[in-house]
Amino acid sequence: MFSRVKEFFLFVGVLMLAWPSFVFSEKQVLSDSTTECIDCHITATPGIVADWRKSRMANISPAEALTKDKLSRRISADKIPEKLSGVSVGCYECHGLNSDSHKDTYEHNGFTIHTVVSPLDCATCHAAEVKEYGENIMSQAYGNLMNNPVHKMLVDEINGTPTFDGTHIGLKPHDKATDAESCLYCHGTIIEVKGTETRDTDLGEMTFPVLSGWPNQGVGRINPDGSKGSCSSCHARHQFSIKLARQPYTCSECHKGPDVPAYKVYSVSKHGNIFSSHGKEWDFNAVPWIIGEHFNSPTCATCHISLVTDADGEIIAERSHRMNDRLAHRLFGIFSTAHPKSPDTTIIKNKLGLPIPTEVTGEPVAEYLIDQEEQGRREDKMKRTCLACHSKTWVDNQFIRMHKVIAETNDKTLTATKILASAWEKGAAKGLSFKQGLKIEDSIFDETIEKMWVEQWLFFANSTRYASAMAGADYGVFANGRWYMNKNIQEMADLLESKLNTMK
Amino acid sequence: MFSRVKEFFLFVGVLMLAWPSFVFSEKQVLSDSTTECIDCHITATPGIVADWRKSRMANISPAEALTKDKLSRRISADKIPEKLSGVSVGCYECHGLNSDSHKDTYEHNGFTIHTVVSPLDCATCHAAEVKEYGENIMSQAYGNLMNNPVHKMLVDEINGTPTFDGTHIGLKPHDKATDAESCLYCHGTIIEVKGTETRDTDLGEMTFPVLSGWPNQGVGRINPDGSKGSCSSCHARHQFSIKLARQPYTCSECHKGPDVPAYKVYSVSKHGNIFSSHGKEWDFNAVPWIIGEHFNSPTCATCHISLVTDADGEIIAERSHRMNDRLAHRLFGIFSTAHPKSPDTTIIKNKLGLPIPTEVTGEPVAEYLIDQEEQGRREDKMKRTCLACHSKTWVDNQFIRMHKVIAETNDKTLTATKILASAWEKGAAKGLSFKQGLKIEDSIFDETIEKMWVEQWLFFANSTRYASAMAGADYGVFANGRWYMNKNIQEMADLLESKLNTMK
Amino acid sequence: MFSRVKEFFLFVGVLMLAWPSFVFSEKQVLSDSTTECIDCHITATPGIVADWRKSRMANISPAEALTKDKLSRRISADKIPEKLSGVSVGCYECHGLNSDSHKDTYEHNGFTIHTVVSPLDCATCHAAEVKEYGENIMSQAYGNLMNNPVHKMLVDEINGTPTFDGTHIGLKPHDKATDAESCLYCHGTIIEVKGTETRDTDLGEMTFPVLSGWPNQGVGRINPDGSKGSCSSCHARHQFSIKLARQPYTCSECHKGPDVPAYKVYSVSKHGNIFSSHGKEWDFNAVPWIIGEHFNSPTCATCHISLVTDADGEIIAERSHRMNDRLAHRLFGIFSTAHPKSPDTTIIKNKLGLPIPTEVTGEPVAEYLIDQEEQGRREDKMKRTCLACHSKTWVDNQFIRMHKVIAETNDKTLTATKILASAWEKGAAKGLSFKQGLKIEDSIFDETIEKMWVEQWLFFANSTRYASAMAGADYGVFANGRWYMNKNIQEMADLLESKLNTMK
DSSP: OHHHHHHHHHHHHHHHHHHHHHHHHHHOOOOHHHHHHHHHHHHHSHHHHHHHHTSSGGGSOHHHHHTSOGGGOOOOOSOOOHHHHTSOOOHHHHHTTTGGGOTTEEEETTEEEESOOOHHHHTTTOHHHHHHHHTSGGGGHHHHHHTSHHHHHHHHHHHSEEEEOSSOEEEEOOOHHHHHTTHHHHHOOBOEEEEEEEEEETTEEEEEEEEESOSOOOTTOBOTTSOBOOGGGTSOTTTTOHHHHTSHHHHHTTSOSTTSOHHHHHHTSHHHHHHHHHGGGSOSSOSSEEBTTTBSSOOHHHHHTOOEEOTTOOEEEOOOSOGGGGOSEEOOSSSOEEOBSSSOGGGOOOTTSOSOSBOTTSOBOGGGBOOHHHHHHHHHHHHHHHHTTSOHHHHHHHHHHHHHHHHHHHHHHHHHHHHHHHHHHTTSSOSEEOBTBSEEOSOSSSSHHHHHHHIIIIIIIHHHHHHHHTTOGGGGTTTSSHHHHHHHHHHHHHHHHHHHHHHO | OHHHHHHHHHHHHHHHHHHHHHHHHHHOOOOHHHHHHHHHHHHHSHHHHHHHHTSSGGGSOHHHHHTSOGGGOOOOOSOOOHHHHTSOOOHHHHHTTTGGGOTTEEEETTEEEESOOOHHHHTTTOHHHHHHHHTSGGGGHHHHHHTSHHHHHHHHHHHSEEEEOSSOEEEEOOOHHHHHTTHHHHHOOBOEEEEEEEEEETTEEEEEEEEESOSOOOTTOBOTTSOBOOGGGTSOTTTTOHHHHTSHHHHHTTSOSTTSOHHHHHHTSHHHHHHHHHGGGSOSSOSSEEBTTTBSSOOHHHHHTOOEEOTTOOEEEOOOSOGGGGOSEEOOSSSOEEOBSSSOGGGOOOTTSOSOSBOTTSOBOGGGBOOHHHHHHHHHHHHHHHHTTSOHHHHHHHHHHHHHHHHHHHHHHHHHHHHHHHHHHTTSSOSEEOTTSSEEOSOSSSSHHHHHHHIIIIIIIHHHHHHHHTTOGGGGTTTSSHHHHHHHHHHHHHHHHHHHHHHO | OHHHHHHHHHHHHHHHHHHHHHHHHHHOOOOHHHHHHHHHHHHHSHHHHHHHHTSSGGGSOHHHHHTSOTTTOOOOOSOOOHHHHTSOOOHHHHHTTTGGGOTTEEEETTEEEESOOOHHHHTTTOHHHHHHHHTSGGGGHHHHHHTSHHHHHHHHHHHSEEEEOSSOEEEEOOOHHHHHTTHHHHHOOBOEEEEEEEEEETTEEEEEEEEESOSOOOTTOBOTTSOBOOGGGTSOTTTTOHHHHTSHHHHHTTSOSTTSOHHHHHHTSHHHHHHHHHGGGSOSSOSSEEBTTTBSSOOHHHHHTOOEEOTTOOEEEOOOSOGGGGOSEEOOSSSOEEOBSSSOGGGOOOTTSOSOSBOTTSOBOGGGBOOHHHHHHHHHHHHHHHHTTSOHHHHHHHHHHHHHHHHHHHHHHHHHHHHHHHHHHTTSSOSEEOTTSSEEOSOSSSSHHHHHHHHIIIIIIHHHHHHHHTTOGGGGTTTSSHHHHHHHHHHHHHHHHHHHHHHO
């Protein structure tokens, strides 16, 4: 008899485990076009199809999504085009949208489709998010790097190949493909159609567009339809998962290196520790995201993007894909300043005429930066999330410390800058000329003392500021922080002295 | 019919998922005071309240906790004060305890409470743990850093801001707030009451204490009641979770940097790998913690703190919050030695009169350190846990290797020290004077060669020792270990030679 | 009434949670010998016994394993010896196998057993895997390091202890125990029987073999039966878990340092991000491993080892423990080349007579390397897995980028090599002599400029190549990649210039 009971409950267990897929498959109403896509692609690219099957988009139609109450709704368009409204969002619903504006559009087995789904395609249902993202500094990541002559000079010194002729170091220039495999992996490439190619496939001869800058999922990618960004940077691949975007691993793809070690700092913070230890129990799919109920410690998304409420539906933080909404300061930079007004930072002009938000002395170029009032507004927005778990004293004191750390790290960068300027002035290195007004007369990133200066702000000062902003302070001491700032300054001074000795 | 069956089991499933919260809420018997706290704070700080609701403390009264058998019991006090005994441990039960001894006590909506709950408050129920922790070297982390003139000199060189006058590097001193945001994040601040402030709140005007050194959860925090430490360093926030404290992420908050890379070593060890791959299946809440049943590989807590038994209740390791109980050696240090006798290491005096457990030559200052017999006792205690899964040969050989690594790394530090001493003697650097007896005549941490010497022991030798002690040997080769020790020595010798050449 | 319902379902819940262990224990049919082992060892080493109990091997007999269809089968031998066939694979079934060929065999309580279970023991059931692994370059990891005079010279410079006599740096040689605790932790030790020792145990006096090089689980371990490798490198300890071997943490034990940072690159790749965010939902135990169903993003095992199919059982990748099967290139090396033909790389001879696959100029020693055709075959095998989720254009472009990165990093290493060669030629360092034909006249790894050259290829070029191969490109910029390659070249040139100045 006991064995019968066992069998019964085993049956119950198996049934319950199997449940979600039953439920899902019943909800998948596929368009005829998508059904045809899948007919071949379930064999051609089974991984994509299976991935998509697990997605929310495969299992709910836009029409049904629109019936949710405002707080729970995941789409922001008021109206969805009729032909898309009643079916699951499948292959053709995205790859077949707005064909005329996509330069990568091509004929494929009787369908007119394009390879690169762009934010403008996603805007069909997610209009507000795409608009916000366009005002987010990340959407300009390509231009802010490549169209800024100072940043571009740094790119050249990193991606070029040094040569040695027996005495001197030269630099063999690099090409776009190298950029795509380094800086532009995160910043985004320009995807261009370079013609077509015809290939034999399992289904006979087929013609496809030839794309340069592809693959790429960088945040400032410039798409064949002219739009900027890639929603799949964070909502990756064909699950488009909010669960993925809300976990810090997503952000770590581009925010883990020594230049922007946000993830590393988070992972040694109390917040990160609680996420790592308890996060497996949390609900990363819920909308709205209820603090304390769905999660007990913030991830990157909590503070920077997500709609967060309390259990009564009181909004603690509004959803925004304009991530600078709560950022009073830009921690990243030669010197850290207030956040720039425009997401396009190439419009900034300092006294040297360069798109850098400070002068050589660290003084901010105020007209391009948000003012104190706006800084206060943004900081208050950020603090609202903190205050859901911490007292006002706690939160205010943490921000006071961060302001202090910004000032101190800027001060240390200024000392390093003075040493470098002295090297330039005394002819121990060649970069900025001080003779007839300041002018860049040679790369400011190629000599050893210049590279040390770069590490001072790009690695050590940035790391220390991130460590304070996200309360993972240990990272800002030895890991890549204060210890190295002060050591580096001493070594720069030693190197200058030694160069000057040799010149005597 | 099938659809009916589905509905029934769906109901079962939902019910079962929902179960824990039913059970919990029935067990929450709140005091009137705590009920009043929550009435406001569920709106004011919903995150804290929700966090606490999930805690064990919210869901079991001390009286019930006392009924558990000895091995399963989580509180160590024999008797609990009557008024606390029958209710859940809520807001007021902790923040309202021992008001007279807390300098941060204030009136708040008719209640007398304090902000900073201290180990002495926790001792009401967890007496043994608090006593043990007081004998743990971590409880002295503030004084061992800040009241040791050598360590304090290092803090000053890290946290001060270097200046450059065109020729020389100076040092602008730093203040306490900088310490709080760097070294003292882990070591603990002194929390002092600096007055009161009155603020407008959603509930009208209120007065709060102004605290310096707050927020902080460092292990050696000096609290407004004079006690040392912060239980929330490891049992963080309002879940006070044993699950959190037993996972290595908690320890990583302060033990991940290059000075004490315990977490990094663990994560490349076989133990760490098994935890990362299988840990999601383990029970981190069980007391006692049964080896093989609740977990299959040790975390930091297993070897250093937790009560571990086999399935028959045989004790393999006793719980102890005096974490040095199983530590024969102190791996950390200029030279690694036997563990100090007293958790307060400032009482040590070497021949230079400094609180460093060795002479300049690496010879231990034996009278302040545990003797060989005690080292053996502690090592045997540690080995008992190893022996639950490994043979005696395996374990003994691993410890033999570790002893060898301690000797070798000390030897390499000695070589680096000889180079530095030579620099000091020959005037290539200024630190220890050898003229009329050894004497510190200038900071031993400000010049480049001195900083290289610091990295030799603080980063490279420490890392190599940790890599051996926790069997994550790969970390001790290239990551931050032997490669850098030998390279650094060569570079120190080169720098000395170059400085001496210049002096000619 | 409701409370009754609750009780009932609580009972169901508990029952279902408890189920697996019921099922398992019924399937455990232990041999008499293993039963005797466990009788003592459940007390002596409870952790091992409990670990094993959770293993598949404890819960299925080889005879039953053989009944599975070919795709699902986990053992590859056609026939299993009769006495092993019908029982669970327990203590004695492995530790009692092939006693005659094991030099570590000894008498233990009436049983003839050996400590170190070797691949030849595992081959009893897993014949194909052991054969393949023997042709895998990892199985030769001991000899490829220690029997290659160039690699051995590097080991000596890392593991020896530098000395300082007031002027010069010398090197105190190290011994085998140091190798075991550093390089050989991953590469594998030689385990030798050095006699026997008699110890008092809880069960009276017992005699055990004394083993040198033990413990060790390195991939190229040389076992007392002469076989090479250790299956427990990846299928660790007594669960022998496929779930463990398939997660990247396992590989990270030896592939995380700056020399081979595969895990670090993976963890910042899109693949790694999806694994970290969604992997908790995946089935790491399933055989075959169905792409999209059991997992949605590759781990190390997916691309390099596992049997991967689609939902219809179509094979996407064959299982192979000869991991070089899909590797066209060897990314690791002074210069990266095509993969060597033989797993034993000590047979290679370049013009200097050294077992290095390139000349000093970077030119490959082609006769020892796979040709272009075989490279194409291997790359096609690798691409099949990519193509399950990505288009051909996507995949081809990614490989084109990787080929370019290999060329570029080799080019940068060549520049560094030219600087070093110049130093050797001009007497600024002593290593290769150019006088009467190229010849090593002094360690090429002891001087600072030589160590800088090592970091150029071992850390920075390798890291950049890994970053491209696994599409975690951000790692190849600042983390340990292009930035450091170019900076290091500049610093090497500076050091050479300064050395030459001093020599004037």
